[in-house]
Amino acid sequence: MKRLLALAFISVLMATNTACGNLGGLGGPSVKIGLVTDVGGLNDKGFNSLANQGRLDAAKDFGVETSVTESKKQEDYVPNLTNYAQQNYDLVVGVGFLMTNSIWKVAKQFPNIKFALIDGAPANDKGDTENLPNVANLFFKEQEPGYVVGVIAAMMAKDKVGKATHNTVCSMGGIPIPSVDRWIAGYQDAVKTISPTTTILHGYSNDFVDQAKGKEVGLNHISKGCDILFQVAGGSGLGYIAAAKEKGVYAIGVDADQSDVAPGTVITSALKRVNKAVYDTVKAVKDKAYKAGDNFFSATNDGIGIGKVDAVVPANIKTAADQALTDIKSGKIKPKTEIQVKG
Amino acid sequence: MPIVSVLAALLAGAVLILISGSNPIRGYAALLRGAFGSPYNITETLVIAVPLTLAGISVAVAFRTGLFNIGAQGQLLVGALAAGWTGAQFPELPGILLLPLTLVSAVLAGGAWGAIAGWLKAARGVNEVITTIMQNYTVVFVMHWLLQNGPMTAPNAAGTPASSPIGAGAILPIIIPNEIVPLSRLHAGVVLAIAAVVVFWFLMWRTSLGYELRAVGLGARAAAQAGIDPRRRMVLVMFIAGGFAGLAGMIQVSGLFHRVFDGFSAGFGFDAIAVALLGKNSPVGITLAAVLFAAFARGGTIMQADAGVSSHLVEVVEATVLLVIAAEAIVRALAVRRGTPAEALA
Amino acid sequence: MELLIGAGVIAATLRLATPIAFAALGGVITERSGVTNIALEGCMLFGAFFGILAADKTGSAPLAVLIGLLAGTVLAAVHAVASVTWRADQIVTGMALNILALGVTSYLNYEIYGSGVPSGVPLLPALNLDFLAGVPFVGGVIGHQNVLVWLALVLVIVLQLYMFRTVAGLRLRAVGEHPRAADTVGIDVRRTRYWAVLASGGLAALGGVYLTVADTGSFTDGLTNGRGFIGLAAMIFGRWTPVGALVASLIFGYGDALSVSLQGVSIGDLRIPVQLLSTIPYLLTILAVAGFVGRSRPPAADGVPYESEGH
Known part of the structure; x- marks a missing residue:
């Protein structure tokens, strides 16, 4: 027994040494990128998984060394960011507005390490935003893709295209916070502008995981006449789409292109290209073009967009959506950021 | 021997890690390093162990009295909300007043909720x-409401569901200065946790109340022989249990975050159930079990960061280790002797 | 009124109660035999993931039900070995299995369905009772419920009869109430408990299968979202009887349905925040138990490992 223990102990010691040796690294000055997810984890089919996609794409295209850490608790953010910083990673990317204070704390301690934060800016201990010279804040104008898919929804409802016969469009958010509501605000703005007579309903699943809850909100909306359903609710949103599929009405995807989730049901998706933001930031670090402070991803730089448009959407509506995107780019249309019809 | 079965569990985990395409030796080395490999990592492990210990005590107080407190998580959050509110409400008060006030409000709120x-x-x-x-669920949704554009949302939150920061007087100081361990977040909450462990021990084994509670836990007959009406003790016990969990919430606010975030301290109250049982509901046992859990939590994330092991496989390994420990004779023997939790569940 | 007791709300109640009822039935069976199974949540998650995986890979929804059920049974088998044979602490074992189930399903979900469950997966159909179409209310409530909703209702009756009207059921209860006496009259305590634990895993897994293969056709990590624990509460609420467990699940499901149907409703100027609406099922459950159920007594040997005289 004792011998077994000793053996185990020695092998662990050896392993520790090997691992440390690896970390020392002998190769050339390769660029190292670390990604820290928020508590949603890599399977969130939302900003964490897209950020990871950007990391993997960058690894492939630039040959950079990358690593990812999933945070299990909010308590984990600081040590997870610190772990990469201590190992002299060239860029440490945090995902999500919940990390604003954590990234401020860590970035201040490691002024020579570059950081990037998806959906937020560093916030000091008072809670006030305090930009740092080594943190890039990657913001998205979610109201823009929301507006563009809203154009499609509004025109489908107004023209009573296909199964959209009740002149009613709906949306569901995960929780009522600005980064969710901005999508919906753009969506509602487009509907109010283009088709003022269309009824708008909005609700929340109060959750990002529970599909069954999302489906019930969807069924409830459909029973009130909704035939176009837009969701910003991660896993719960999949339930909302399932309701549309079951009842034979239309849904709109979010974050990534969700046309594959239910072809024929999902008529288009509002895209937030978090993958592009991560990819571009890695590229900038590699090219020594990294820019701290606010970096906006919007229609102007293809940071947002819309996904595949289903064949059920008539050509004139598709053209109108493309035009809306162009007008947003040129500044002719400025989608609202505040929700008008509340849940 | 527990060591043998734990090693067997780790070996089984190694096979899984190998199949998944990662290197198990690097993985376990990272686990160990992440948990205890540097002074900084040790302090981070302790930071996680503190709320686990307190929530573990919360569960254990109830178990010892024959009640199953699955609510430590909710009580922790209520304590955190109370601490966050009190700490932010009177920011000018000096620490000598504000810190105790924050602590007492959290303990009372968690206790009342329990x-x-x-x-x-x-x-x-x-x-x-x-x-x-x-x-537990009720608190989560009330917390959503309070912090997502609700009454407790900070005016400058900028989209983050969080409360206003607490006053300087409500903050628990860092006890290991950054000159010694750079970046250390280890706060005085660890002292409070140790004090709580002592209080728990004293209360349960050195006071007549503790004697009565344990008698209730051993069963109605034992309690009746001692002339105790178990029902009259239930409110008190759950108050005490909630108080310990509330203290855990206060420590997360005052020691770590200095405000309350929505979705904060997730899962501590549930892990605490396993912590209490693995620790045999004893003061020292709970403390050790909490450190073990914290080591897995911190080491596990580093296992993913530095050795590329999927965080979900880390969970599988952790669960396997937990299973074999649970099945060990020692736990079993004590499980029969104490008022078993399952009896309380029923 | 429509929002409170309309056919839409009651139909939603049935849907939302179904997964919880399955878990609660599992709980009833195993606790009646004297084994606590807090891993109902994990069994459910196994059923949910392996159910949808089977539906995808085999192209058959009925086969998916079977495989999902088996997956839950396999996880429960670990609980049975640990708690009946090794006499491990049943709560810790259950907690460990919940962590295990979350890890295994999330890992496989990432590896297999990194970009989502494909859309063509066959799902379990609704039972369309067209002859009810003209019947007000009833038609709207039960006219188009999924086959698994009906299975849950049927199982409640079957298990109620089994437990209180058959010899086998009497034996099961004897093992949970007084294992020593049961042993003396020749009932195999361990064997009975094994079967009960396995059955509990299978039943809870059906709840998971409902969520993925009947309700939505997709999977997200941890999508059961605590329903196994709600099922545990429903089991106690229902005083460890199948019918009681169903009633408890329905009350919870009704609260859950209200939290959706009342969204956006305002009373005068007062608009209840959506987050607070979500507390309805939990508060309603507490109120219902405090108001109508009161004290309930568990099986006497529940959670206590049994050691036969030979040990």
């Missing part, structure tokens, strides 16, 4: 398992 379950059981016979499960 006492509801005790009262419903005593007065209406409502099984505390039902009440505490339902209470």
